[in-house]
Amino acid sequence: MTVLVTGGAGYIGSHMVLALQDAGRDVVVVDDLSTGLRTAVPAAVPLVVGCVGDETLMGQVIKDYHVEAIAHFAGSIVVPESVADPIDYYLNNTVRSRALIAAAVAGGVKRFLFSSTAAVYGEASSEPLSEDAPLDPVSPYGASKLMTERMLADAGVAYGLSYGVLRYFNVAGADPHGRAGQSGARATHLIKVAAQTALGQRGHLDCFGEDYPTRDGTCVRDYIHVSDLARAHVLALDHLADGADSFVANCGYGRGASVKEVIAAVKRASGVDFPVRKAPRRDGDPASLVADPSRIRATLGWRAEHDDLDAIVASALAWEASLAGARRAAA
Ligand SMILES: NC(=O)c1ccc[n+]([C@@H]2O[C@H](COP(=O)([O-])OP(=O)(O)OC[C@H]3O[C@@H](n4cnc5c(N)ncnc54)[C@H](O)[C@@H]3O)[C@@H](O)[C@H]2O)c1
Ligand SMILES: O=c1ccn([C@@H]2O[C@H](COP(=O)(O)OP(=O)(O)O[C@H]3O[C@H](CO)[C@H](O)[C@H](O)[C@H]3O)[C@@H](O)[C@H]2O)c(=O)[nH]1
Structure with a gap:
């Protein structure tokens, strides 16, 4: 097949x-x-x-x-x-x-x-x-x-x-064996952008909206x-x-992390206290999205192997660092 x-x-x-x-x-x-x-x-x-x-x-x-x-x-x-x-x-x-x-x-x-x-x-x-x-x-x-x-x-x-x-x-x-990751130059996703900021490729990270009805005012995602x-x-x-x-x-995993919690995880994993700026809400962003994963578990017998925000962030940082290394080698 x-x-x-x-x-x-x-x-x-x-x-x-x-x-x-x-x-x-x-x-x-x-x-x-x-x-x-x-x-x-x-x-x-x-x-x-x-x-x-x-x-x-x-x-x-x-x-x-x-x-x-x-x-x-x-x-x-x-x-x-x-x-x-x-x-x-x-x-x-x-x-x-x-x-x-x-x-x-x-x-x-x-x-x-x-x-x-x-x-x-x-x-x-x-x-x-x-x-x-x-x-x-x-x-x-x-x-x-x-x-x-x-x-x-x-x-x-x-x-x-x-x-x-x-x-x-x-x-x-990113792939735990380092074979793949998020490579697109124009990526906008929070963890990718935060990893780039931690590595000094961006001057700061914008935090889009701090007045949502969530535990710390920032959007929650799974x-x-x-x-x-x-x-x-x-x-x-x-x-x-x-x-x-x-x-x-x-x-999804059935658990959400706020934008501020993700930023803290990237700072923890990278050891870099990069600048974060308060920015207006971004169009089209719902306040909170957390999955009930019962059906995929029951239907496919699927079980998470990497349900750990710190590990997710660490793999994203490792991939970002490898991209930067490849760029330096090519220059
Ligand atoms: N990244 C997320 O968090 C997320 C969340 C929910 C759903 N999705 C969905 O997952 C899918 C993959 O997303 P991704 O994050 O890998 O994005 P991506 O931009 O990295 O990958 C999309 C790929 O599709 C190709 N492509 C786009 N339009 C095409 C077309 N008309 N014909 C042929 N190729 C085309 C692009 O070149 C790219 O390689 C998308 O459909 C997206 O909507 C992504
Ligand atoms: O520099 C940034 C980037 C993002 N965010 C915030 O971080 C949260 C997550 O944003 P992402 O751009 O990482 O992801 P989205 O939730 O917007 O969207 C992603 O997940 C969605 C499903 O939840 C869609 O499927 C979509 O394709 C995929 O990009 C949002 O509140 C966003 O406003 C920031 O504060 N700063």
Whole structure:
């Protein structure tokens, strides 16, 4: 069985490629390299540079590589960017996913995993959030992902496509063996930006909003280690291959950390007391998002191996330091 990993040159997709390789699976990657890097794809893995919205190309890849399952990570991911340019997010995340799903159905692909997000819930109506919580995204990013979830549900009924929708909470950290991490130059994620600041690559860190209704006034998120997340996807493919029903599952640990707590963890792990500036709230940020992970545990038998904020932060710092070292060596 060949697994097509879209967005496999990106942060999470590249960890999925490693997890599949570690499990002895055949993999092909499609990525347009808009934010991903060619070097993130291992040399032994074929990389087709192209857009998932190109239905003809996707049909050809499915045929050429005998693709039986797709793990669809490709997409645009920055919440405030989606508020500023919603049409672009509906194009890249919704319209282009439609083309990929159409190619999958036409090409006889049996299983489909989709990278969805906690952003589909909007402002959390309960905590922790179960999959049955109301779906009411507060950003175009969340809405663009929810539309794709809906397309998959309808395609499942109409064409018998088996799917797993994985709603990630905040993904962080790097491969414990140092093979991959978050490399994108324009990354905006808190732990990545804090690690860069600790290493002196940024002068300060902005803390976006300190007046949220949370324990210390800053936003609370459920940070999940990227390798735990990738492993959940491998389990999800096996689960669907065994003939199980399609499913939707939250991916998180069930515990939240505030922005201030994350900053403290990065300062602790790096030993650097870097400057933090109070900044206005960022558009599209819900106050708190914490997963109820009961379903993914029960459905896939998934168990966290890296549920420790300090360890997540340490792996992110180690990866950031290795990127800096590689840049110095190349200069
Ligand atoms: N990072 C998180 O915390 C998080 C949380 C929830 C959901 N997600 C979802 O996980 C997926 C992967 O996110 P990531 O953090 O690895 O981001 P990323 O930007 O590192 O990876 C996305 C990859 O997709 C590629 N890509 C984008 N549009 C494409 C297109 N039209 N055709 C082909 N390739 C395309 C990019 O070049 C990149 O390699 C996304 O769908 C994102 O919405 C991420
Ligand atoms: O420099 C920064 C960066 C972030 N933050 C804050 O840190 C929190 C986390 O922000 P991230 O940018 O790290 O992550 P988001 O919660 O915005 O979004 C991430 O997780 C979401 C799901 O919860 C989506 O899926 C999305 O793709 C993914 O980027 C937010 O309150 C944000 O305002 C800062 O204060 N300063």
